[in-house]
Amino acid sequence: MQHRITLIPGDGIGYEVSLAATRCIEAAGVNIKWDNVLAGSDALDKTGELLPESALDSIRKNKVALKGPITTPIGTGFRSVNVAIRHALDLYACLRPAKSYTGVKSRFKDIDLVIVRENSEDLYAGIEYEEGRPETKDLIEKIEKDTKKSIRADSGITIKPISKFASERIIRFAFEYALKNKRKKVTCVHKANIMKFTDGLFLKVARQVAGEFAGKIIFDEAIVDNMCMQLVQKPHNYDVLVLPNLYGDIISDLCAGLIGGLGIAPGANIGSDMAVFEAVHGSAPKYKGKNKVNPAAMILSGALMLRYIGENKAADNLEEAVKQVIAEGKSVTYDLKADPLDPTAVGTSQMADAIINKLREKA
Numbered sequence: 036m037q038h039r040i041t042l043i044p045g046d047g048i049g050y051e052v053s054l055a056a057t058r059c060i061e062a063a064g065v066n067i068k069w070d071n072v073l074a075g076s077d078a079l080d081k082t083g084e085l086l087p088e089s090a091l092d093s094i095r096k097n098k099v100a101l102k103g104p105i106t107t108p109i110g111t112g113f114r115s116v117n118v119a120i121r122h123a124l125d126l127y128a129c130l131r132p133a134k135s136y137t138g139v140k141s142r143f144k145d146i147d148l149v150i151v152r153e154n155s156e157d158l159y160a161g162i163e164y165e166e167g168r169p170e171t172k173d174l175i176e177k178i179e180k181d182t183k184k185s186i187r188a189d190s191g192i193t194i195k196p197i198s199k200f201a202s203e204r205i206i207r208f209a210f211e212y213a214l215k216n217k218r219k220k221v222t223c224v225h226k227a228n229i230m231k232f233t234d235g236l237f238l239k240v241a242r243q244v245a246g247e248f249a250g251k252i253i254f255d256e257a258i259v260d261n262m263c264m265q266l267v268q269k270p271h272n273y274d275v276l277v278l279p280n281l282y283g284d285i286i287s288d289l290c291a292g293l294i295g296g297l298g299i300a301p302g303a304n305i306g307s308d309m310a311v312f313e314a315v316h317g318s319a320p321k322y323k324g325k326n327k328v329n330p331a332a333m334i335l336s337g338a339l340m341l342r343y344i345g346e347n348k349a350a351d352n353l354e355e356a357v358k359q360v361i362a363e364g365k366s367v368t369y370d371l372k373a374d375p376l377d378p379t380a381v382g383t384s385q386m387a388d389a390i391i392n393k394l395r396e397k398a
């Protein structure tokens with residue numbers, strides 16, 4: 036069966052890691068017709084738009100996309116193309132597995148965590164009031180009148196909306212994911228002791244949804260600052276974490292650090308009927324065009340994509356091939372060597388070649 040999938044190579048290191056990923060995915064034996072679309076700085080140069088509607092339309096049509104990282108432009112009205120794609124397509128669940136791989140230097144072994152981050156609300160909703168503007172002054176006046184609390188007149192304000200609707204769907208997603216993937220525990224991470232009406236609501240909904248899964252999935256809750264310490268000290272105590280948007284962003288980088296870095300941290304943004312798969316890392320502009328960075332995070336995002344489209348065998352084979360190449364430690368990029376200056380480190384495309392060879396040996 037042929038799958039039609041949107042490919043957004045992104046910018047910065049995006050082209051290199053996307054090419055490595057598509058080559059490996061095809062070598063896993065899956066028949067894919069890629070619809071190549073531009074977004075990011077190249078799209079801006081060619082079309083005058085950072086996120087052309089045609090890119091979103093392609094994802095709406097194909098329902099699945101593989102996306103390279105995109106640089107967040109500085110000094111344009113756009114906050115982030117990545118966030119804009121998630122919002123435009125209502126990809127409300129961000130799934131980020133953090134798994135140890137033998138051969139990667141890291142503080143811990145055998146970590147197997149899954150982060151489920153809410154993707155649509157919280158401080159990432161993009162509702163901001165710039166310091167000094169008339170509407171900001173109006174808002175400050177209203178807040179002072181309603182709350183009897185004072186806000187300095189020279190403040191900027193970012194709004195943090197958290198709804199029952201979005202909390203329930205992400206928490207349900209986390210529990211259903213846990214059930215489907217034979218996980219044992221879901222931990223709700225929050226700061227409800229301080230933000231009673233936003234994180235407090237998230238936690239209240241989590242407790243309600245957890246009740247429906249009682250006896251099947253253990254429910255646990257943790258305040259985000261304590262969670263950071265617990266993860267750094269005892270990461271094996273955790274399984275699936277469900278978090279509002281901002282904490283999810285921060286904790287997923289922390290977990291990438293626990294397993295040995297961004298080079299092996301894959302991700303997915305999932306909505307009710309479509310999904311975009313992308314690595315946790317960004318566009319690392321300083322490495323652009325150098326054939327230097329690790330393609331594994333993007334390839335493992337491709338493996339998540341293969342599972343999403345039902346190509347489980349190919350996904351297993353692809354993940355196994357990545358695992359073997361990393362474990363052997365020969366044909367790996369600089370970040371997976373004990374010494375990042377090790378001259379035997381290979382480039383992005385050579386690591387992809389080694390993964391393809393493993394897949395061919397198995398075929």
Ligand code: NAD
Nearest residue numbers: 103104105106107117297298315316317318319328329370
């Ligand atoms: P980054 O993830 O791009 O890079 C930080 C550092 O991590 C790099 O300098 C490099 O040392 C290391 N690194 C990242 N990816 C690697 C890889 N595949 N292999 C080996 N090492 C790797 O983060 P940044 O520098 O903060 O962000 C650069 C740009 O990317 C910014 O504009 C940011 O907004 C954007 N960004 C995009 C996404 C996305 O597209 N989803 C995600 C995060 C950041």
